[in-house]
Amino acid sequence: GENVEQHPSTLSVQEGDSAVIKCTYSDSASNYFPWYKQELGKRPQLIIDIRSNVGEKKDQRIAVTLNKTAKHFSLHITETQPEDSAVYFCAASMGNQGGKLIFGQGTELSVKP
Amino acid sequence: DAGVTQSPTHLIKTRGQHVTLRCSPISGHKSVSWYQQVLGQGPQFIFQYYEKEERGRGNFPDRFSARQFPNYSSELNVNALLLGDSALYLCASSFEYTQYFGPGTRLTVL
DSSP, rough: OOOEEEOOOOEEEEEOEEEEEEEEESSOOOOOEEEEETTTOOOOOOEEEEETTOSEEEEEEEEEEETTTTTEEEEEEOSSGGGOOEEEEEEEETTTTOOEEEEOOOOOEEEEO | OOOOOEEEEEEEEOOOOOEEEEEEETTTOEEEEEEEEOOOOOEEEEEETTEEEEEEEOOTTEEEEEOOTTSOEEEEEOOOOOOGEEEEEEEEEEEEEEEEEOOOEEEEEO
């Protein structure tokens, strides 16, 4: 069935270092891949997304890469700051009009000052 | 511009009771999806509604039902509550691909 695997489950970095979180999806029909940041007790917030017709997308310190052949996508955060500490979720979807998102298990990122 | 709103914020129920959760999407968004998030896990898809029609259903029992109203707001109903239904229930509204989440309703079943 549909599945998204996310690694690592926890990640600790020093402030200023880079952080990379990786996801693998099972359904080759997936065509939309968002990343959400969720702070404790708060809603998931979209930080970046990518569609299957694009290989890479950047937004300031955040970038996402997609390898459709391998069914892998990754989140890259550069120059990490303590406020980047949160749980990050990747997700995959097969359609527009707000179709079903399949989420990964989450990565708890801790950025130490 | 207001984001997605949900009510109530918190809810405590006992086993066997039913509950109704409400969601108002971002103005102009016609699609609403519901997710269940258990502590320590990613959100699990329950339902999607678009233009008042069910477009998708996740792997949840028939005790879960939902509907969407002409103004695109939505309700999620859960009957015969079980302890395992305790979770954060998230509503997301969308325009095309991007889904924006509401603050959620924290449901505790005792």
